[in-house]
Amino acid sequence: MDLTSVFRAEYGRCVATLTRLLGDIGLAEEAVQDAFAVALEKWSETGPPRNPGAWIVTTARNRATDRLRRESTREARHAQALLLQAPDEPEEVGPVRDDQLRLIFTCCHPALSPLAQTALTLRLLGGLEVPEIARAYVVPEATISQRIVRAKKKIRDAGIPYRVPGEAELPDRLPPVLTVLYLIFNEGYTATTGPLLRTDLSAEAVRLARALAELMPDEPEVLGLLALLLLIEARRPARVGPDGELVTLAEQDRTLWNRELIAEGHDLVRRCLRRDRPGPYQIQAAINAVHTYGTETDWAQVLTLYDQLLVLTPTPIVALNRAVAVAEVHGPAAALAAIEELDIPGYHLLPATRADLLARLDRPDEAREAYDEAVALAGNDTERAFLRDRLAHLAR
Template identity: 85%
Template sequence: MTCTDLTEVYRAEYGRCVATLTRLLGDLGLAEEAVQDAFATAVDTWGDDPPRNPGAWIVTTARNRAIDRLRRESTREARHAQSLLLHQADDEEVGPVRDDQLRLIFTCCHPALSPLAQTALTLRLIAGLEVPEIARAYLVPEATISQRIVRAKKKIRDAGIPYRVPEAPELPARLAPVLAVLYLVFNEGYTATSGELVRTDLSREAIRLARALAELMPDEPEVTGLLALLLLVEARRPARVGPSGELVVLTEQDRSLWDRELIAEGHELVRRCLRRDRPGPYQLQAAINAVHTDGPATDWTQVLALYDQLFELQPTPVVALNRAVAVAEVHGPALALAVVDELDLPDYHLLPATRADLLTRLDRPVEAAAAYDEAIALATNDTERAFLEDRRARLEV
């Protein structure tokens, strides 16, 4: 077994194993230690002959390791945990394992934890990313990430955050942060806050987690909607950056570069959501992206109708700004500019960038240049900044 194989097993199985061990041990910290012990043993013993079911092997080994560890401790809690462990059946438990994972996702994204802690915990415990990988992805020092994870785990233990899937009445409120974390992770991979434009691995992790969640909760249309949204945005990735690394906007993208398979899957998921007729923000955004990826050109009237619906559910300035782009296509740039000028979105570079584009189309180059300057000053991503500088340079001022 090669090092890459083992890394892949780790990625695929870590979250699942920690989730199961957390149920068995009732403690996240102990569960993680046991799973890490088991992986360390795997490195030493698997060699060229890995077990048929690596996940089951890790869980069994981790459970035995935890029993050994608890035997060495003499506290009452340790003895209690040990007897619980010894009396548990050692079968494959497909059903409970799925529930374990769901429980852990809801624990990691509990609203009592800060959004950053939710993200870091989800990447560490569910996606199985190592602390240095998370730190690199978010361009923060490793110490910051590990400190955040340690603190979050301490709060889970001290504050008594339970390991359970919320019941139906609380589910919508509790599902929201889970979906928000996956969406954030995807977006960070799609338009990194700083440096180069995309970090493919973060987007891939987000899609993997969204797939797992959609499989675990097939009756929640917003979960399906989020997965569809991520797939349809991901499908356009190959066309989004030009030959010399420059940003290519949607209307100028080479559609033959789009991933047909992802688009087909995304469209099917959107259709499935629409049949349920319980629209939510993620489903509507997925539907908008389905229109963008349907046929040779975007049907902007349909996009605008969907944005109207989205704005009704989520009357935020960011939604209003995106809606204004559709207004420009359907009713012309003058009307869109009137909408944009009403918006209050300080420090958001896409507001002046959108204004600049509308002003250019209205043949008001001097104001457009000023708006581009404002957008350039606010943009933090190198590729986006280069794109804005190029657009500004093309103006005839």
Template identity: 70%
Template sequence: MTGVEQVFREEYGRAVAVLVRYFGDIDVAEEAVQDAFAVAVRKWPQDGIPPSPAGWIITTARNRGIDRLRRESAREEKHAQAALLHATDEPPEEGPVRDDRLRLIFTCCHPALAMSAQVALTLRLLGGLSTAEIARAFLLPEPTMAQRLVRAKGKIRDAGIPYRVPREPDLPDRLRAVLAVVYLIFNEGYTASSGDRLTRESLCAEAIRLGRLLAELMPDEPEVMGLLALMLLVESRGAARTDARGELVLLADQDRALWDARLVAEGRELVRRCLRRGAPGPYQVQAAINAVHTDPVTDWRQIVQLYDQLMTFTPTPIVALNRAVAVAEVDGPAAALELVDGLDLDRFHLFHAIRADLLRRLGRDTEAAQAYDAALARTENAAEQAFLRRRRAELPG
């Protein structure tokens, strides 16, 4: 990665956030920052990276943006005139950057926007991912993703969605949406919904980067810390999730020597900090569950108790399904199967995969084969399909 590329990845969202405040328009801010990086690509290899790369980019982007708006304003373009009027004569300072990025995150995740638009905008404006990169990540045609981004930014502009952190009474609900978007990005990266590979590492890395940013901006929010801990602990197992042939390896069969000890230690420390806060929430409880999995011997009874606590926060069929997996380790597969069969998750491939495994363990092989077939019909991820076919082929007869 070149110096310009590294600065782009680290500072793009920061610069866009400052320029959105300055110009009051996302498109103008984006174009100005992209222009500034285009200048950097030409100048920095010869002149060297400036002492304050972020300040250089912000100042250059501001000047380029003003120049462009003046040219367009001279042609009586009302949009350009409005953005130019919004800009002040004061140079943008780097001091308020923390608040600016937080404002931009909440703008991207405004409830007036569809979840798909929230995800795309977050990756585009905070992560600096190109439209093509986001389209590839979610297996959509680039023109479709481009239209989605245009519509989302247009809705922000036309509906007058405010560029600000919500008022304190509204913060919990809005923060919940922000965390959900970041976690959705991580989950799509950790187990891709379709495609030839089990994971999309770039999406995992981007979600964790956004999680770190939120933890930096909102250090007193325990659920932010809990989400970051959860992602780090889950990501720590990445290298052990597939074998040399790229095939899926279940948690119980993974080589723990391949786990990333640095991420495990960081995640566990964050969980301890959450516990000291004494204000549990769903992400913190999920992080605690994954922390227990990193103990030398997994305490399944403790995991069941943690799932019981998680059910009080998010009593969803998915949580109940995961709880049943832990119950199988404590009370046996028959008790777990009774719980699973009471869930309405027919369209969810993991429901059928878990049910197939429980039936296999009970020796009900014909039913297990049917459940494996149902799971295969409901996933488009090639690595998961290969795993399910192998498990089905291992059934007696």
């Protein structure tokens, strides 16, 4: 395992653990970054240890202790005392027992703006870089950088504590928490750059979604999110071909899908339906349940569900996804008309969808232009190769 893989797999866990020990998010992040810098030097000679995450946490804690000893402020001495006493302290008891889930709720404090909440959490927990977060929100990188810096300053200046939320506080913190888990999973399922999949991120999002469902089993949107992630994750084995190429849903070998995850996801969707409190994640889960039921997708049912989702979440991306179902039910001309007025700057799937619809309408010149635009915007190597292949076939 190389250092980059360890960073991706362990960064969020290490920051969460150090935050619990230090009681300060900024110090925790600095300590973990210092530990990885030490690892870069030492592991090149000795190789990675048997438990890289534990090594990083121990090293980060030692580095933090050394740093605090050099400080002379009262706050630094207090933090050092907490750090040195941590092993002898009992484990904190409360509704949130998972360090990472606890840190997610802490970052999603209502004193922070919604974008700051999720951007900071994605950076700390998911280990996502600023370009990856900016892609998730389809906003400029500078905007995300500023929000993260301001969020850390707000936490420090306002004295927002790292603590377990009380039972009464959990529902108010829930929407951004769900958003964070969804975005972490998405980055794992379709990475911003490099290879298509980052299984470490998608697996961690599923694990945290399971923990959240155990914590809040009566919240339909929590169950809906878990169902959605499981049903999408179930298709992952068929999403990449033998040569690493992207395989679309229509072309996937359904025998490769994980039937255990599908069964679990379907069961969660049924539980949501019985509660009769529909929300965006539940509807998305229902859409994916339709995709994973039987041997063919019932596109009319998918379109009906997207109509409901668009009412609850009237965003351009939902409208774009709905257009895929419109094309299957009413044809590519109707779908093209549905997306003509959409504006999603920097989002490569908009011109990619236009290109596919134009190609199906036998408008190759316009399709080529749209494919060129999509290729230029795509950051993922696998998606870019897929779009170039479609463009090459169009030119024949």
